Amino acid sequence: MNKKTLFIGGIKSGKSFNAEKYTIENSSSKPIYLATTEFIDEGMQVRINQHKEQREDNFTTIEEPLKLYEAISTCQSPVLVECLSMWINNMLYHEKSFEDMINEIEAILKLDKTLVFVLNDVGSGIIPDNKLARDFIDISGKLSQLIACECDEVYHTIAGISTRIK
Numbered sequence: 001m002n003k004k005t006l007f008i009g010g011i012k013s014g015k016s017f018n019a020e021k022y023t024i025e026n027s028s029s030k031p032i033y034l035a036t037t038e039f040i041d042e043g044m045q046v047r048i049n050q051h052k053e054q055r056e057d058n059f060t061t062i063e064e065p066l067k068l069y070e071a072i073s074t075c076q077s078p079v080l081v082e083c084l085s086m087w088i089n090n091m092l093y094h095e096k097s098f099e100d101m102i103n104e105i106e107a108i109l110k111l112d113k114t115l116v117f118v119l120n121d122v123g124s125g126i127i128p129d130n131k132l133a134r135d136f137i138d139i140s141g142k143l144s145q146l147i148a149c150e151c152d153e154v155y156h157t158i159a160g161i162s163t164r165i166k
Contacts, residue, residue, distance in 0.1 A: 002114045006147050008121045009157030016082055016118050018155065018162040023080045023116045024058050031078040033059035034071055036087040065090040069107045078114035084147070085120040088140055092132070098139055105143055109150045119144055121156070 005022065009015035023031045059080065064071040068087060072079050081087075091101050108115070121144070122137045148154045154166035 002112050003152040004109065004114070004150060005116045005153040005155070006119060006144075006151045007116065007155045007157060007162060008119045008144060008148070009162075010121055010124075013121075013157040014160035015155075015157035015162065017160070018157055019080060019082070019116050019118045020058070022155075022162075023078060027078045027114070029077045031059050031080055032075050033061045034068065034079050034081045035061055035063045036065050036068070036081065036083060036090065038065045038086075038090055038093075066094060066096070069104050069111075072108055072113060072115070073111060075113065078116065080116045081118065083118040083120070084143065085118075085140060088136060088143065092136060092139070098142075101139060101143060102146070105146060109147070117147055117151070119147065 005019075007015040007019040007022070020033075060077070062071055062075075065087065068081065072081070088101065120140065122140045123144075125137070128134050128137065148166065151166065153164060155162040156165050157163075
């Protein structure tokens with residue numbers, strides 16, 4: 001049975017590690033790791049390298065910063081999308097609209113595939129003082145609600161512990 005799962009939590013909460021472990025444990029074939037992060041600077045490269053080391057050879061990696069539907073639609077194995085927060089960042093950077101993001105996510109959610117999403121939880125912070133950050137938080141919050149509503153399982157991660165909330 002194909003199912004959709006969301007791991008949501010703060011930055012460095014352990015959500016990616018737990019999502020990777022969950023995906024491997026619930027896959028009958030080698031899963032796909034859909035990496036969305038674009039190389040921006042040396043700091044991002046360090047983070048990318050840490051994630052590569054963490055997942056070892058347990059996944060087949062596909063790098064796609066924008067066209068998630070296109071990448072996922074042809075996959076035969078379960079897909080871990082790591083992470084949607086970086087994808088939202090990329091979409092904003094490339095001047096894509098919120099409607100573009102909604103359309104992409106809705107199309108992905110309609111696919112008959114096993115998918116695991118990772119997303120930063122932005123719902124516990126303060127309202128930022130700049131428009132771009134406010135736009136990011138608003139979009140992320142709205143997309144997290146849409147995705148969580150459509151997922152079969154949702155896990156919230158704090159301090160390395162993922163608790164099933166749906």
